[in-house]
Amino acid sequence: MQSKVLIVDDDKDIRNLLSVYLENEGMQTIQSENAIEALELLEKKDFDLIILDVMMPMMDGIQACMKIRQERNMPIIMLSAKSEDMDKIQGLASGADDYLSKPFNPLELIARVKSQLRRYRKYNQDTDSNRELIEIGDLKINTETRQVWVREKDVRLTPKEFAILELLARNKGIVMSIEKIYEAVWQEDFYKSDSTVMVHITKIRDKLEEDPKRPIYVKTVWGVGYKI
Structure with a gap:
């Protein structure tokens, strides 16, 4: 091509x-x-x-x-x-x-x-041939079974939390805006005053990170959005 x-x-x-x-x-x-x-x-x-x-x-x-x-x-x-x-x-x-x-x-x-x-x-x-399993450091995501492990421990995420994590993991290193995350996961228009994504990111960090205030995986890029 x-x-x-x-x-x-x-x-x-x-x-x-x-x-x-x-x-x-x-x-x-x-x-x-x-x-x-x-x-x-x-x-x-x-x-x-x-x-x-x-x-x-x-x-x-x-x-x-x-x-x-x-x-x-x-x-x-x-x-x-x-x-x-x-x-x-x-x-x-x-x-x-x-x-x-x-x-x-x-x-x-x-x-x-x-x-x-x-x-x-x-x-x-x-990436295309290995899309079922995503590995980032100690974080493993099976996109087919929708299972997540971090530091060899099973992590239980809600469907929306998993969808956000998968979106960020598939776009590793790329900053995703709150608007793009919301519209990709919820499949509806985003409202600027909506804090839904932020709340879900906080919950994901609570489950993944050893210290949620100093996240290793889900990083905030101030004024832009989030990335892995």
Whole structure:
């Protein structure tokens, strides 16, 4: 299947150069000149990988990467004119999978793109073939029998608690908003004043966590939502 790559850079020459190299490798490319336009494209289309420049007007690549990671887990390769170690650390900490300093060899970038796509496809295949059992540290979830164990102990969850935990576990590392959790689990529109999700998260933590005030599994991302 043809891979679809989103190239986000305010430099038209770089976008065009990358498109030529990627398309010569049989990939499909779509270009965006800024991060705001890229986020809009992500709402409309699915991509297998994103190449994201750091230094852009309106919204930089770090901010864009963090927003993308709230909902999506496809590989992100960052490009930057900065080559300092701290800049690379910041880029990777924001959720990027790889980081390449400008100027770069296009052939090296292509090799990294292929490597990230291979890992992403293998991860998805492993996930699809093992969807009945989810293991995260000492937490095990059997989605077929709807059983949960933590630290080898059986945990009894209500159907709604289990549905929330399964949703978060299947989207490990991705922040899910309260609205998305509610609408996915309850299958109805969310009302901003509704504290239902928060109450259920508290109950899940009481059952899973050794110290619910310092959760290991279900983390709060303030102002955004929850994630595992």
